Amino acid sequence: MTARADLPGAPGGVATGEPVGDATCEPVGDATCDAVGEPTGDAVGRAGLLWDAAAAGDEYAAVDVVVAALDDGMDMESLLMDVVAPVQARVGREWAANRITVAQEHTITAVNERVLAALALHPAARGSAPTRPAPHGPAPRSPAPHGSAPARPRGRVTVACIDGEWHAFPARILTEVLRLRGWRVDHLGAQVPTPHLIAHLHRTGPDVVALSSSIATRLPAAHAAITACQATGTPVLAGGAAFGPDGRYARLLGADAWAPDARSAADGLDAGLPPRPAPGRQAVDDLPHLDDQEYTLVVQSARRLVRQVMDGLRERIPAMAAYTPQQLRHTAEDVAHIVEFLGTALYLDDPELFGGFLAWTGEILAARGVPARVLLPALDLLAERLTDFPRTSGMLAYGHETLRAATTDARRAPADDGSGGGA
Amino acid sequence: MTGATSEAEHGPAGTVWRSAPYPVLLVGGDGVIEHVNDAARALPAMAAPGVPLADAVPAWLAEAHRLVTEDASGSAAPVRGLIGDRAFEAHPAPGGGSRVTWWLVDATDHERVAEALRLERKRTAFLAEASNELLSSLNLDRCMEVTVRLAARHLADAALVILPAAGRRHPVAYCGPDGRVVRENPVVDPREVPGLAEALRGFPPVPSRWIDPAAAPGWLARDELGEPGSMVVTALPGHGVPAGALVLLRRSDHASFSEGEEVFARLFAARAGAAMSAARLYAEQAAITETLMRELLPPATRGLDGVELAARYRPAGATELVGGDFYDLHPAAEPGGESLLVLGDVCGKGLEAAVFTGRIRTTLHALLPVAGDHGRLLGLLNDVLLRGDSRTFVTLVLASVRRDGPRATVRLTSAGHLPPLVLRADGRVEEVATRGTLIGMLETVTATTVTVELEPGDTCLLYTDGVTEARGGPLGDELFGEQRLREELEQCAGMPPEALTERVQMLAAQWTGGGDHDDVAVIAITAPRAGRGTLPPGVGVS
Numbered sequence: 001m002t003a004r005a006d007l008p009g010a011p012g013g014v015a016t017g018e019p020v021g022d023a024t025c026e027p028v029g030d031a032t033c034d035a036v037g038e039p040t041g042d043a044v045g046r047a048g049l050l051w052d053a054a055a056a057g058d059e060y061a062a063v064d065v066v067v068a069a070l071d072d073g074m075d076m077e078s079l080l081m082d083v084v085a086p087v088q089a090r091v092g093r094e095w096a097a098n099r100i101t102v103a104q105e106h107t108i109t110a111v112n113e114r115v116l117a118a119l120a121l122h123p124a125a126r127g128s129a130p131t132r133p134a135p136h137g138p139a140p141r142s143p144a145p146h147g148s149a150p151a152r153p154r155g156r157v158t159v160a161c162i163d164g165e166w167h168a169f170p171a172r173i174l175t176e177v178l179r180l181r182g183w184r185v186d187h188l189g190a191q192v193p194t195p196h197l198i199a200h201l202h203r204t205g206p207d208v209v210a211l212s213s214s215i216a217t218r219l220p221a222a223h224a225a226i227t228a229c230q231a232t233g234t235p236v237l238a239g240g241a242a243f244g245p246d247g248r249y250a251r252l253l254g255a256d257a258w259a260p261d262a263r264s265a266a267d268g269l270d271a272g273l274p275p276r277p278a279p280g281r282q283a284v285d286d287l288p289h290l291d292d293q294e295y296t297l298v299v300q301s302a303r304r305l306v307r308q309v310m311d312g313l314r315e316r317i318p319a320m321a322a323y324t325p326q327q328l329r330h331t332a333e334d335v336a337h338i339v340e341f342l343g344t345a346l347y348l349d350d351p352e353l354f355g356g357f358l359a360w361t362g363e364i365l366a367a368r369g370v371p372a373r374v375l376l377p378a379l380d381l382l383a384e385r386l387t388d389f390p391r392t393s394g395m396l397a398y399g400h401e402t403l404r405a406a407t408t409d410a411r412r413a414p415a416d417d418g419s420g421g422g423a
Numbered sequence: 424m425t426g427a428t429s430e431a432e433h434g435p436a437g438t439v440w441r442s443a444p445y446p447v448l449l450v451g452g453d454g455v456i457e458h459v460n461d462a463a464r465a466l467p468a469m470a471a472p473g474v475p476l477a478d479a480v481p482a483w484l485a486e487a488h489r490l491v492t493e494d495a496s497g498s499a500a501p502v503r504g505l506i507g508d509r510a511f512e513a514h515p516a517p518g519g520g521s522r523v524t525w526w527l528v529d530a531t532d533h534e535r536v537a538e539a540l541r542l543e544r545k546r547t548a549f550l551a552e553a554s555n556e557l558l559s560s561l562n563l564d565r566c567m568e569v570t571v572r573l574a575a576r577h578l579a580d581a582a583l584v585i586l587p588a589a590g591r592r593h594p595v596a597y598c599g600p601d602g603r604v605v606r607e608n609p610v611v612d613p614r615e616v617p618g619l620a621e622a623l624r625g626f627p628p629v630p631s632r633w634i635d636p637a638a639a640p641g642w643l644a645r646d647e648l649g650e651p652g653s654m655v656v657t658a659l660p661g662h663g664v665p666a667g668a669l670v671l672l673r674r675s676d677h678a679s680f681s682e683g684e685e686v687f688a689r690l691f692a693a694r695a696g697a698a699m700s701a702a703r704l705y706a707e708q709a710a711i712t713e714t715l716m717r718e719l720l721p722p723a724t725r726g727l728d729g730v731e732l733a734a735r736y737r738p739a740g741a742t743e744l745v746g747g748d749f750y751d752l753h754p755a756a757e758p759g760g761e762s763l764l765v766l767g768d769v770c771g772k773g774l775e776a777a778v779f780t781g782r783i784r785t786t787l788h789a790l791l792p793v794a795g796d797h798g799r800l801l802g803l804l805n806d807v808l809l810r811g812d813s814r815t816f817v818t819l820v821l822a823s824v825r826r827d828g829p830r831a832t833v834r835l836t837s838a839g840h841l842p843p844l845v846l847r848a849d850g851r852v853e854e855v856a857t858r859g860t861l862i863g864m865l866e867t868v869t870a871t872t873v874t875v876e877l878e879p880g881d882t883c884l885l886y887t888d889g890v891t892e893a894r895g896g897p898l899g900d901e902l903f904g905e906q907r908l909r910e911e912l913e914q915c916a917g918m919p920p921e922a923l924t925e926r927v928q929m930l931a932a933q934w935t936g937g938g939d940h941d942d943v944a945v946i947a948i949t950a951p952r953a954g955r956g957t958l959p960p961g962v963g964v965s
Contacts, residue, residue: 102926107922166925232565
């Protein structure tokens with residue numbers, strides 16, 4: 001559990017939420033990016049070309065790939081959903097398998113964002129309806145040139161990422177798809193503080209707000225944002241890997257709608273807006289188990305728990321005496337992530353979330369040549385310090401069992417290529 | 424005979440029975456009344472011994488008696504009904520043989536109180552719901568929609584909110600019996616509607632009975648409603664001036680508005696008007712703030728003539744948009760010229776600090792002609808700030824950037840600010856050795872300017888102490904620090920500038936976790952790698 005990059009910083013957000021319930025399936029990255037239908041072979045080929053260009057940091061070649069796709073008759077939405085989004089989803093997979101570095105994942109994301117920006121300016125993003133007048137002036141980045149046909153927009157949508165959520169790409173894709181379909185979209189971008197979001201809702205009064213989150217540990221913040229949006233009478237559409245592959249956490253946290261990807265989200269909104277939520281609901285109404293205060297107590301003592309576990313690890317693992325400061329820091333960060341996911345699992349009362357995180361972390365470590373069982377002593381030390389909390393103890397026992405089973409399987413399957421794709 | 428009469432007069436229980444405060448009827452198996460007490464004689468009914476019950480009491484009681492006598496189980500629940508104009512609860516008590524004694528309890532007052540309570544509870548629940556919904560939004564359109572929807576559902580068959588004219592048009596929200604809200608902006612004359620012009624100008628309400636609903640124009644009483652039966656026009660009280668007017672319409676087959684209902688409608692209108700006024704005030708304040716704030720927000724980043732550029736800014740407070748960190752870009756006047764970039768940090772946080780950054784940015788803009796000499800520029804800025812009335816100071820970095828073939832030349836001067844870092848394409852991180860005094864405190868300022876050559880793929884990073892002084896980390900109490908920043912940057916070689924600035928901002932934010940953080944501003948200036956160049960203006964990620 002050393003010498004590796006920070007977990008939740010991984011663009012693509014595969015970390016999180018995604019492996020819940022089935023840690024052996026291939027991570028799908030940002031759920032909002034992934035197409036539901038099978039992309040055509042043509043799209044898969046172009047996605048490969050775009051990946052190569054982005055991985056080389058060559059945005060000119062990358063823009064050429066997508067412009068060529070449009071010139072060859074691919075429609076803009078398919079291009080976004082079946083070529084651009086899969087490339088972004090692949091970033092998370094490649095990082096997890098240790099095939100790209102943190103610098104590369106940021107570079108690929110930056111190039112892909114430039115591709116999106118270039119596509120938003122492309123005439124195809126302005127729709128092909130001949131009756132529409134040309135947009136006035138060049139006005140780059142203005143929302144005006146978007147939207148396919150209707151002179152009157154279908155409705156107004158606010159798209160935002162949860163506070164603390166850095167993965168802006170799935171939300172960007174949704175924004176572009178909704179604009180293509182004629183919605184008026186206010187795109188607020190990454191990590192929007194909830195007070196800013198609510199102020200925006202009061203000012204603009206949208207028909208619906210779409211909230212994106214890729215990292216499961218943002219779910220408590222997502223819950224606060226969902227409730228606050230609904231308190232203004234604005235229905236919430238939730239999306240992103242954090243809400244679970246089947247949207248289970250979106251339902252649990254009271255979102256008015258959930259969509260697995262941008263295309264389904266747009267289809268859902270086209271079919272009809274969710275009804276306005278009734279005011280007066282509070283976050284704790286959804287999660288009565290929070291009454292036991294275990295979530296609050298664990299989260300409030302998180303830093304102290306990390307220090308105690310680090311002290312305990314130094315006693316139990318003599319090799320740690322030889323760790324470099326950087327190795328020690330990575331170890332402490334791993335422990336901090338474990339505590340953070342434990343808190344989130346307590347918030348949602350879902351041991352599978354915790355188990356899934358540990359199994360996924362085990363794969364990440366394995367891909368970097370570190371045996372996943374190094375996490376077990378940290379779990380034991382946590383359990384020793386949290387014996388007074390029955391729900392927490394249950395989570396830790398479940399996590400321990402999940403991780404032990406995963407490492408046993410890995411030892412029995414020496415043919416594993418170490419790609420992290422299967423345990 | 425005498426004995427029988429005595430029994431008939433006094434009943435089986437004697438005088439107790441006779442003087443009972445409730446009417447009592449003893450009915451024989453043949454359905455004929457055998458005994459009545461004094462209270463029963465006072466009933467507005469023909470109850471007397473020897474009279475068949477069916478002839479003496481209303482049908483509901485006779486029917487109840489039939490059911491009681493037919494029901495062998497003997498169990499019978501009390502029944503309710505009117506005798507004359509009073510409400511009674513009749514309790515049957517099986518007597519000897521097939522006789523039944525009916526005890527009648529006068530429930531008139533009880534029912535009246537219960538009905539009043541039910542109505543009051545309904546109104547309270549409605550007002551609570553209305554307050555909840557109205558208070559939840561600070562959006563005027565939404566408040567109008569909520570108002571007409573609630574009014575049409577609870578108070579009338581259809582409702583309209585009419586706002587004071589904006590120009591010649593009145594914003595209108597209409598909700599009909601189907602609960603669907605329609606928004607319009609028609610040109611209408613409020614004087615066409617009895618009471619409307621008065622309500623919009625804040626005069627006391629015109630009583631409903633004075634308003635002839637047949638006179639209402641078509642945009643008000645719509646076809647779906649049929650012939651309107653009654654109408655209420657009431658002002659929506661605002662902050663000194665009415666927020667608008669509320670019109671309630673009822674069909675002709677619906678009871679017209681009672682005085683109590685009109686008073687209640689005004690109670691509702693008071694809440695709706697307060698909510699709409701607050702929403703209007705919020706919108707006005709937000710518009711003012713937005714206008715004033717526009718000058719203080721950081722500018723959009725663009726590529727400079729052959730040099731890639733990205734900048735990011737995040738204010739400290741979750742509720743703030745601006746703070747004490749700032750940056751500014753001044754592209755070269757002509758191709759091949761020098762562009763000036765500024766990144767700085769004024770003492771303090773929040774709006775006051777932001778206003779000060781605005782003054783500094785404006786002053787620097789005016790001093791652009793001397794940007795060729797950083798020392799002179801800083802000296803002039805220092806003079807301006809010392810002459811000003813503010814007791815605060817600023818640290819900043821000036822970067823003059825010029826494209827030089829495939830390379831970029833950057834002249835850097837720090838005035839009391841953290842030294843810039845240069846990240847080479849191979850991962851080496853170098854600190855730029857520029858030093859200077861902060862601005863706005865001392866009579867004279869000194870600074871050294873250092874010129875750096877950026878080879879293709881090299882990046883120069885300017886940042887504020889919000890990055891290095893971020894406190895947190897896995898153990899919760901460590902500074903992020905310059906050393907950690909340099910180690911992280913070593914892993915970032917070759918990143919495009921927008922990826923690099925995002926990475927730096929993300930590291931600082933994750934380091935603090937959910938804890939407090941300071942303002943953070945970051946600028947990255949990159950000499951494009953071979954084969955890469957800047958995208959057209961506006962394409963860069965801000």
